[in-house]
Amino acid sequence: MIQPVDLLLPKLDLVKQSSPGKWRAKCPIHQDRNSRSRTLVITETDTGSVLIHCHAGCNFEEILSAVGLDASDLFPTDSYIQHTKHATKTQKNLRSIIERSRFAATLIEIGTRQVLRGEELSTDDLNTLAGAASDLQELLDV
Numbered sequence: 001m002i003q004p005v006d007l008l009l010p011k012l013d014l015v016k017q018s019s020p021g022k023w024r025a026k027c028p029i030h031q032d033r034n035s036r037s038r039t040l041v042i043t044e045t046d047t048g049s050v051l052i053h054c055h056a057g058c059n060f061e062e063i064l065s066a067v068g069l070d071a072s073d074l075f076p077t078d079s080y081i082q083h084t085k086h087a088t089k090t091q092k093n094l095r096s097i098i099e100r101s102r103f104a105a106t107l108i109e110i111g112t113r114q115v116l117r118g119e120e121l122s123t124d125d126l127n128t129l130a131g132a133a134s135d136l137q138e139l140l141d142v
């Protein structure tokens with residue numbers, strides 16, 4: 001069975017695995033043709049769902065539509081879809097919001113721990129934290 005991450009990664013450029021279940025890639029939205037940096041963070045959760053975050057703060061739905069995917073493509077079909085075959089669009093959106101909030105919370109937690117350990121955060125890290133915080137704010141406004 002095809003996992004969401006196997007569906008997404010071939011559609012992205014400059015994909016590089018950074019750790020188990022974590023990849024970085026070029027953002028299909030804001031990076032130009034010649035850019036070689038990887039601002040997109042792709043994370044596979046233990047449920048098989050995939051989370052995407054762009055350091056530059058690109059919109060999650062826009063990134064997905066740029067690669068021709070739908071938010072529901074980021075969830076594994078076996079456990080999730082079978083249980084929610086009759087789920088309404090609202091329920092699916094809710095699931096997406098929960099997963100994204102969890103992702104933002106994880107990013108913030110990691111950043112906070114780094115600060116607690118006395119580690120210096122790079123501008124990239126700080127931008128990620130700020131982005132995650134505003135993502136959370138936005139998600140909770142729904």
Ligand SMILES: [Zn+2]
Nearest residue numbers: 027030054058
């Ligand atoms: Zn971007």
